[in-house]
Structures are given as C-alpha cells and as structure tokens.
Amino acid sequence: MKKQFLFLTFVVVLFSCKKASKEPLPEPKVLTQNVSFKDIQNVGKILSDTEPVEIMVSRTINLRDPLSIEVSGTNRMKLSCYTLKSIKNVDVFVKLTGYEERIKLLKIDSISSLTSFDLPVSIAEKDEKLYTESGKLIEVKKQTDLSKAVFSVSVDDPFYKKLNGIKTVWLLNFRKEQQDIGNWYRMNPLHARECIAMFTNLAYLFSQDAAQKAFMDYEGLIENDGSVLTKERKEAVYKDILTRPKIETGLVRNVSGLGGGNLVAGAEYVLMRHYNKSSEEEILHELGHALGFGHSSNMTYAANNKAFFLAMRPIINGFLTAHEYPYWDYRLLNTYNTYIDKTGDYLREGKNPDGSRHNATRYDY
Numbered sequence: 001m002k003k004q005f006l007f008l009t010f011v012v013v014l015f016s017c018k019k020a021s022k023e024p025l026p027e028p029k030v031l032t033q034n035v036s037f038k039d040i041q042n043v044g045k046i047l048s049d050t051e052p053v054e055i056m057v058s059r060t061i062n063l064r065d066p067l068s069i070e071v072s073g074t075n076r077m078k079l080s081c082y083t084l085k086s087i088k089n090v091d092v093f094v095k096l097t098g099y100e101e102r103i104k105l106l107k108i109d110s111i112s113s114l115t116s117f118d119l120p121v122s123i124a125e126k127d128e129k130l131y132t133e134s135g136k137l138i139e140v141k142k143q144t145d146l147s148k149a150v151f152s153v154s155v156d157d158p159f160y161k162k163l164n165g166i167k168t169v170w171l172l173n174f175r176k177e178q179q180d181i182g183n184w185y186r187m188n189p190l191h192a193r194e195c196i197a198m199f200t201n202l203a204y205l206f207s208q209d210a211a212q213k214a215f216m217d218y219e220g221l222i223e224n225d226g227s228v229l230t231k232e233r234k235e236a237v238y239k240d241i242l243t244r245p246k247i248e249t250g251l252v253r254n255v256s257g258l259g260g261g262n263l264v265a266g267a268e269y270v271l272m273r274h275y276n277k278s279s280e281e282e283i284l285h286e287l288g289h290a291l292g293f294g295h296s297s298n299m300t301y302a303a304n305n306k307a308f309f310l311a312m313r314p315i316i317n318g319f320l321t322a323h324e325y326p327y328w329d330y331r332l333l334n335t336y337n338t339y340i341d342k343t344g345d346y347l348r349e350g351k352n353p354d355g356s357r358h359n360a361t362r363y364d365y
C-alpha cells in the first residue's frame with residue numbers, strides 16, 4: 001500500500017510540475033489597447049446590395065492599400081475596409097505634430113470584408129502613455145484638435161501584404177453618371193464588388209516581374225500606324241500602366257466595353273465573368289484604349305494572331321491555376337449563386353421608359 005501511495009504522489013508531483021512548465025512567462029505590461037472586431041458597435045456594410053448609388057459613386061478604393069482611415073468628428077476615427085476577404089492583425093497609428101514618430105494607438109484583431117466603423121481616439125480624451133512605432137514608451141498629451149493628426153494602419157496579414165506588394169498606384173472609382181443613356185447602364189453594388197476583384201487582380205498582374213518580362217519579350221505588338229512597338233515604347237507603355245493614378249469603371253450596354261483616358265468599363269458579362277478568357281480579353285482591350293491605342297493596334301484587337309491580351313494570357317492562366325491572384329476564386333463573392341440563378345437573365349434594374357426590361361441578355365455561366 002505504501003509503495004502504491006508513494007507512486008501516486010510521484011505521479012501527481014510530476015504532473016503538476018509538467019503543468020507548471022506550460023504556464024506562460026509573465027509578459028511585460030503592454031499599454032496598446034487591443035480591440036476585438038466582434039465587440040465593435042455599429043459596423044456598417046460597404047457596397048451592400050441596397051447601398052444608394054450616390055454613396056457607391058463617391059467611393060475611392062486604393063487597390064494596394066484598401067483599408068482607409070480618417071478622422072471622424074472631433075474625437076473619433078473612421079475605418080473603411082475595401083478588401084473582399086477579412087483581414088487580421090491591424091495596428092492603428094497616429095502621427096501628431098510635435099512628435100517625432102508615429103504613435104501606436106491600438107490593435108484590432110481582425111476586420112471583416114467590406115465594412116466600415118468608427119472608434120474613439122483615446123488621446124482626444126486624456127493624456128496617455130503609449131508606444132511609438134520603434135517601441136519607445138512616451139507620454140502623449142491630450143489632443144484638443146485632431147484635424148492635423150494623420151492616421152495610418154499597418155496590417156500584418158499575408159493576404160493584405162500581397163495587396164501592399166502591388167506596384168500600380170491605381171485608385172478605383174465608379175463612374176459618377178449612373179443613368180441608362182446611350183451605351184451606359186446604371187451599375188449596382190454587385191457590379192462594383194466584382195470590379196474590386198477584377199481590378200485588384202489586374203493591378204496585381206502588372207505588378208509582377210513575370211508579367212513585365214512577358215510583355216517586354218512578346219514580339220509583334222504594333223502601334224496605331226502599324227509599326228512595331230519598340231523596346232523604349234513598350235517600357236513607356238508599361239510605365240503608364242504602373243503609374244497612372246486613377247481607373248474609372250462603369251457598366252455598358254450594346255457594346256462589350258468602353259475605354260479611354262482613365263476609363264476602363266465593361267458590359268455585364270465582362271464585369272461578372274472577369275475570370276473568363278473572353279472577359280479578360282475584353283478588359284485588356286479597353287485598357288489598351290486607355291493607354292492610347294485604337295483598333296488598328298493589336299493592343300486592342302488581335303492582328304496576325306498577336307495581341308496585348310495574348311501576351312498576358314499565359315501569366316494570367318498561371319496566376320489563376322496556382323491561386324496566385326489576390327482574388328483567384330470566382331466563387332468568392334457568390335455572385336453566381338446569389339444573383340444569376342435567381343434573376344435568370346438579367347442583374348441590373350435597368351428598365352425601358354414603358355417599364356419593360358431593357359436590353360436583357362441571357363448569360364450562360
């Protein structure tokens with residue numbers, strides 16, 4: 001009996017010893033406020049189905065940094081997340097006049113896709129001890145005026161870092177005029193959501209060295225006058241893709257797309273099926289127009305089986321097959337199941353003056 005008892009004691013001691021070794025070491029006191037997304041009140045949806053058109057067309061989306069932050073009122077900050085996937089590990093910083101470094105205000109565990117919300121700014125209420133970006137603990141005085149404060153975010157998430165790696169500086173907008181006039185249809189938020197996926201993928205594509213190499217190495221691209229694009233000209237065209245500040249998009253009818261200047265717009269089948277070969281060909285055609293090329297150049301239509309879209313196709317196929325694109329999955333937004341199955345032959349709300357459906361088109365998905 002005694003032996004057994006001793007043995008049990010030994011086991012208990014061993015067990016508790018093992019347990020103790022798993023206890024985490026005491027962490028240094030962290031003053032950064034941690035915010036859990038599920039506790040945030042009044043989270044609004046961005047580009048929801050019922051979003052009014054005037055709000056939709058007022059939106060500007062920075063495709064390589066789609067989490068925006070700005071001052072809201074006198075003592076709050078507003079965050080708008082234009083990613084189509086949820087993101088995690090968001091650090092919020094503020095740069096204040098008179099302070100050398102950015103100051104870390106708080107950390108948010110995650111943010112759901114297409115949401116906006118605002119949060120109180122603690123330093124607008126009281127003095128605070130906070131860490132700077134380099135890790136120094138400093139005293140931050142209460143701020144009575146946030147109008148000059150510059151808020152910024154840093155997102156430690158592999159998906160978001162992929163977006164941050166995009167080289168194009170494109171800001172995406174939706175065309176301000178939204179009426180059923182001429183070749184234009186009114187867009188609705190589901191087109192806008194798919195446009196974020198399409199233009200993010202395009203921006204990602206052109207940001208890759210492999211795409212630039214494919215473009216530069218591709219032979220047989222011609223100018224409007226039929227002459228071959230020189231190496232210097234190709235470099236200038238590619239630079240134009242990477243550095244143009246703005247892309248405006250919209251929904252067209254009667255034609256497959258419209259392009260020129262900053263405008264790169266497509267028909268519904270293009271915006272809804274942008275993972276498809278013919279849609280991708282179409283949107284690169286419109287981008288060709290935006291880059292200044294007409295139909296006599298194969299930067300738009302193919303000529304002698306040579307074209308801009310054919311130069312990019314192997315890379316695009318590779319990115320889709322390898323799930324390399326930021327938004328590689330055509331089912332991501334569930335547009336097909338949610339809308340196309342239910343509405344059958346049309347998605348928009350466009351109507352003729354007599355109330356009948358306008359230019360309804362049936363798409364075979």
Ligand SMILES: [Zn+2]
Nearest residue numbers: 285289295300
């Ligand atoms: Zn054209």
